[in-house]
Amino acid sequence: MTSNFKTWPVTLLLAVLSLPIVIMFAYLIVDTVTDTTAGSLIPDRFTLEHWRFLFEPPQTGRADIWAVTLNTFLFAGSTSLIVVSVSVTSGYALSRLNMPFRKFFLGGVLTLHAFPTVTLIIAIFLMLQMTGLYNTLIGVILVKTALELPFGIWIMKGFYDTVPWEIEMAGIADGADRFTVWRKLVLPQVHPGLAALGLFSFLSAWSEFILPQVLAPDGASQVLSTYMQNLIKDDRAPDFNLFKSVGLFYALPVMTIYLIFNQKLMNIYGGGTKG
Amino acid sequence: MRRAHLLGLGFMAPALLIVCLFFLAPVIMTAVFSFTNMSSGTGISGGAYEVTEKTVRRLPEHGFPEAKAEMLAQDVYRIDPAGLTALGAGYGKALADEVGKSLSGKTFNGRRDLERALKKMKARPRSIREIKVAADLFKRSVLNTRYETEDAFVAAITDLDLKLDTSERALLSKVAYTGWTWTTENYELIATLPSTLRAAANTLTYVGFTLAFNVGFGLFLALATFYLPGAQAATFRAIWILPRILPPVIYIMMWKWLTWDTGFISSFLSNFDVTPRNWMLHSDINAWVSIVLINGFVGASLGMILFSSALRAIPSSMLYASEVDGASRLQQIWYIILPQLRWPILFTTAYQTLSLLTSFDYIYLSTDGGPGSSTEVWALYTFHTALNNYGGALQYGLGAALALVLVVIGIAASLVYLRLFNFDKLVAKPRIEQ
Amino acid sequence: GNAFAKDLTITVWAGGSNDSDVYRLDAIEMAADLLTREWEIRGEDLNITVEKKRDFAGWSEFKQAVTLAAEAGTAPNIVVTSHLDIAPWSQAGLIVPVEDYVDLDAWPLNNIYDNLMEITTYNGVVYGLPQDAESRPFFFWKDTMKKLGYSDEEIAALPAKVEAGEYTLQNVLEDAKKAVDMELVEKGYGFYPRVSNGPDYAQFYQSFGGELMDKESGKLILDKQAMTDFYQFFVDAVEAGVTRKNHIGTEWDQWYSEVASGKAAIWHGGTWHYARYTTKEGLDDFFGNIEFSLIPAGNENGRANTITHPLAYLLTAQEDEEAVEITAQLLKIASEPRINTLHAIKSAHLGIAKEQSNIELYANDRWAAEATKRLLPHANAQPNNPNYGQFSEIMFKGLETAWTGTKSPAEAVAEVEAEMQAVLGDDLIVR
Amino acid sequence: MRIALENFTKTFGDTAVIENMNLEIASGEMLALLGPSGCGKSTTLFAVCGIHRMDGGRLLFGDKDVTSVPSQNRNVGVVFQNYALYPHMNIYENIAFPLKIRKDNKKTIDEKVQEIAELVHIPELLDRKPIQLSGGQQQRVALARALVREPDVLLLDEPLANLDAKLRLEMRSEIRRIQQKTGITAILVTHDQVEAMSMCDRIAIMDKGQIVQLSTPKDMYENPASEFVAGFMGNPPISFLDGTVDENDLRLANSSQSLPLSSNISLPNDGETLRLGIRPEHFQPNYPAKLSGKISFIETQGREVLYDVTLENGDVLRSIQSSGMPHAIGELVTWGIDPDKTLAFAANGSRL
């Protein structure tokens, strides 16, 4: 930035405004390893007992946290994988290929992008039931994928749009067909897009709550969001320190991913597309 | 069709398949459901025909002869030859003979009496279940029996010899049907229910305030971090990205921890003699402030990212130019930056309007529409109606109609925004003509 | 090498259950064990795996899950849920009558209280077996009452006075206000009701003379006068400063600790709260500190009452008839007094069968004994009507709008009437 | 390989960008397509390499009609303005790509790549990624890639536009050298006349989708067919004087001065307007037909100096002279023109 403006007033203002989040977050971490007496804000004892849930279910009848975590990884990972692999071809077709209904498809993607998704859940439930996927992780993965797809396709199209046409033209002049051009020349250019989209869908699926709750209530396909919500909603044994520990456990992958990949994540809107 | 067309369609195929399965089909189904009275009582997959006490009570109201209704209400078990033959076939001649001998011609009202009688038989089946099935062979009424098809039901009531005429028979079938039926009532309900009206008003409040906060605060964050040196900017961005990337369940839990009676604010303020209260649910104003902040922080995260990347796209020489032209920071923002962010702002506004209109996760997890229904927005109302209420009275039909209203608004709005964003420019013709 | 071998997996889902409610599920497991042994003796090999699930976020999520699973054909074999679900679920064919599979005349089912059996009966058919009983009494913090001028004897006589209609909700208001005015409790803590929707609130409707269902026609009743009075009572309580305006939505956790520590003068809750008071909240001397009674009458139209809202074991419709039959056997065994007593005492619920009073564990439990005696005889249940869920929902929303001051009681009732008319149609009688 | 475009027509949507264009390029020739922005140069090029379909007409390579042969099978090499190197491949892979696509064996590929890399002077860069190369080096790689599979035709779309002045100069000779060495038929698209003149055998000047003149650089410079061409060619540009014909003289507009006209143009009738084009090198102190004016601007360009001389009627004549002659701004000078070297144009712009 230029030397013409002072920055400390901005820093100060931002710091003050960020206080709630910082406090919430700081206590999220602190409370997992301490006990705090009610009404006081100063932790008075260091303890690891809030992390016991890692070894034994906090209450009988609750699933094993590791199984749930594995589910969550499966859910988020597969969703991300499918979203990326489907978007990567569709985005290219929409951005670059002559085909019938191209305009219509693109308009469709944009429209879906703005769709009241969860409100269709009853019908979605029926679709799953017809395909026998209700109450399975696969079902939720597919639905989540479908909901993420418009966004994914839109983002990927944006990334493809920024690849210079000349590269493709050069490829064609060099004798490659469109498929080869896509695979060998264009695809490597949109890696940042793939990474960003993959991470984004992963995070989004990792956080998803309503879909698993409604579409896979069975314990076998429980994920961390529903696990945690059930824990919190269980109104007769609330234990904020426990919630926070589970919460932190649940949030750790997200934060790790952010810390490691934040540059890649920021790319998500670097595709030259308005959204 | 040229080869590139095939390639294009091939590339689109997986997406088309998924979209058809989980978007298109559900929309169509939702549209269909919205014209039914489907609920957890009627089931989704279809109904059966069953005459129950309730049916019988209802029948006269529909003009069914009271006497015949009365007869339907009789749960008659008659030991007649037909029944005995069936019993013999199913449970052996010995039992049939024994029953025929001791009970022939007798009539029981209700199965339990007959069961008791059967239990006295020497040749009775071993399991209680079989006794019950055996008893049912003598059932000479349709009360409390489910018939999966109308034909079976009609056959059964015909057997009863009630001398029903066709219209009575049709009426009986209609009243006895337990499944859903076609109706436009849902839309009438939507138009007349006070609670839908309130949900609509709440939605307006919610979208309006949250949107203003999202865009305004997002813009502020983007601008503020834009003017900061790299490390500071990265720190604040990392902080403000948290609301967006933290799973909602955790994020809301943190808010609850902050706002509950025993939470941070209350504890903190109690040092200043402020009585603890639930800052999230104390009054509808509190609830609205919480909702707007909770969703607003999330939206502002997104806004911050979008606006930041848009800011980066402004050539720095333009900012330099304005500075040497004498502009102060506010003048620079007002005259140079904001006008150039017009599109991103418009886009964010449009996009978030739609997202807010249809999202309810955060409200569901935080206030769940309360206190009262003061923060129950349309989408949440839909969810509650269709899938989530204390009594378990899930009204799929009404819920579908409510959802469809949102679908229609969503499509209309996105069409508007396709226009706004100069759709034709987005679909520039491919430059390779193969 | 047996002639007859069967492997069965029985799934049991229980809604709204906590740690102390584990016997809702474990009872089935114990029953399975017994049944397996019975079969073994008969020379038949039965292998039952019981899958238990109770970690639902709440009742709403539980019911949603059951309903959708049933539609998908993957319903659990047994659900432990409110008896109120019998009406809609039986109509939808989601559950099957338990009476089709078990002998109601035989032990242990013939020992279950008749009024409980009635509650699990719909359209004259016994659909489920009561799993537990409870009721929702009024609680008084003795210490506060004493400071208000009640003697120990007067306090002890209070339940009887309530029952006789001599101590009404108006008295409650007066005492609560006094407690607040005398600063015995904080403002808003004079009368400290349940914080979320629940059958409790139907009790107040009844206290003011409201009836939930017309016995004759089986239709639901909106008694406008009773409803208005009922709403008015809470509005008065808020205005008098004895109840907080924003009380609804208070965290349960906080609520428990407050009532168990005497922060509130008078409140109402569930009989099962006893378990929480005496364990987690550490209220060692329950009887020394708390008096309990029926919900007092509201005015001369009404009566002192309490509602019991038993959970029931329901059998879901399954492809495999034989599995249903075996499942029914499990329910039957799980209803044996000894097994049920485990649940009753552990979770502070009331028993379902007469013989339970002869079981030492139960008989020695003062709470179970007294509560059963004082409350159960007067307890009625909410009606089994497919639309009752909506009725209750609308009624509570109306209460909330009045309570929070969004509308006056009369306006709220008008809105309730409009909503009920629209939603319930001819299943409603307006008085 | 001879290239011929016959009645080539190209429309985008409703607008015809090029209509019935004819162009023939001899085998081994390097032709410049020169013209202002948007005149259709790239469009023509894209039609030749098959990226655009032709809406009318035929394209012949040699005697073979390739109008509907897909790009992939036309065997043309193309160098794009921004090089269009494949950023994820190193230079070797970039150059080898066309060979790999047609499944040459590894050894052949290796040999050819080495050979071509030497031709364009980049053998030491083969391991790098394009981003690590300077503009001129990238340019060479693009050229190498276009040439490696020995295409019948080489197409260059403003290959030098992104280079800086000095590099542009270098690459000009480099490209020409390679084209001459390989003897490949080439089309160079440019809007820089110096480039066109210095690199090509012939120049086709395009305007609005039409070829307005096709000639050798020297001829084009000396004999422009129209005012447009004359104005387009030459640096510093030609100056124009307007006037009316008065017998064999041109009477300058709003001026008392007049100039003799060359005898070898077919003069229009007396009194008709005429425009005379005078190149800066033909307005010199010692030339015969004198004109007086005031020096209004001086530009030192190293070895030469450019003077703007404003005549009394306000017209400006440019003169370029070797540096060293002392003139100052504001000085009144009387310099001369060689009437035989002037170019005369009719009112409609066509050459007389």
Added chain:
Amino acid sequence: MRIALENFTKTFGDTAVIENMNLEIASGEMLALLGPSGCGKSTTLFAVCGIHRMDGGRLLFGDKDVTSVPSQNRNVGVVFQNYALYPHMNIYENIAFPLKIRKDNKKTIDEKVQEIAELVHIPELLDRKPIQLSGGQQQRVALARALVREPDVLLLDEPLANLDAKLRLEMRSEIRRIQQKTGITAILVTHDQVEAMSMCDRIAIMDKGQIVQLSTPKDMYENPASEFVAGFMGNPPISFLDGTVDENDLRLANSSQSLPLSSNISLPNDGETLRLGIRPEHFQPNYPAKLSGKISFIETQGREVLYDVTLENGDVLRSIQSSGMPHAIGELVTWGIDPDKTLAFAANGSRL
């Protein structure tokens, strides 16, 4: 307004981009900052206008120390390479912006904008948006905006880099005209030597953050202080011949030929290496000191032709001659050099 940079130092992070630079520009003078990419030209400019803080040294406008005065108060006008017009404002608003910011009243603004618009010849464009303007027109607007508030100093950062050849030519004289008319002190940053020479009173050549020579264009061309400067100035560029001193001659490396050296340079000892710079215009058929070689490349540039002559040792000499002389590639020629016009450099690149 005089501008003086004293001991100016600028570092980015750890790397010092400019160290202890001194530069003084006289009032009303137009100075070119010329140098290769990345040498620190823009950095210097940004320090003068206050966008970058100076890490050391002082900046004086007249006698006033403005080192720590913010941009807003320095009263400098800047024209950026990509013009930096405000795309959302029309031309009028763009030009009026600096006045609006300092809250001039509407009438004054109006008058001034009209006046400056006329000065830069764009009065008819005021209603348009920047995007509707050609490059040259945008250039003028940027100039107008920089000038409208009558700045003390005008800074131009490669103002012509984005224009095409013809337009660049035009704008050169235009900018110079306006600068001369307003008498404003100006700094022009460029890496194009023709631009620097043709527009400015003096040129400062920069290399790696240092000013290596500061002089008038003519002097710079004729008397470069170093090989770097000599190579940088001149189009077509100077050619170099390496050799060793042998009495008063230069014996060319790997060659039997030798060249007489000019008498007015201080010769190093015999046997020392020396590099001779010969500009293309000084290698001509009729010059005395003859050298033979083969024409290896010919470039027609309109009125002139450029020849590359490869000597027997492989060195290449460039010669530029008026067109019309018939030479062909491969021809063996013996052309001459004027020893007094050659430039001699020591091994370290400094002028002898």
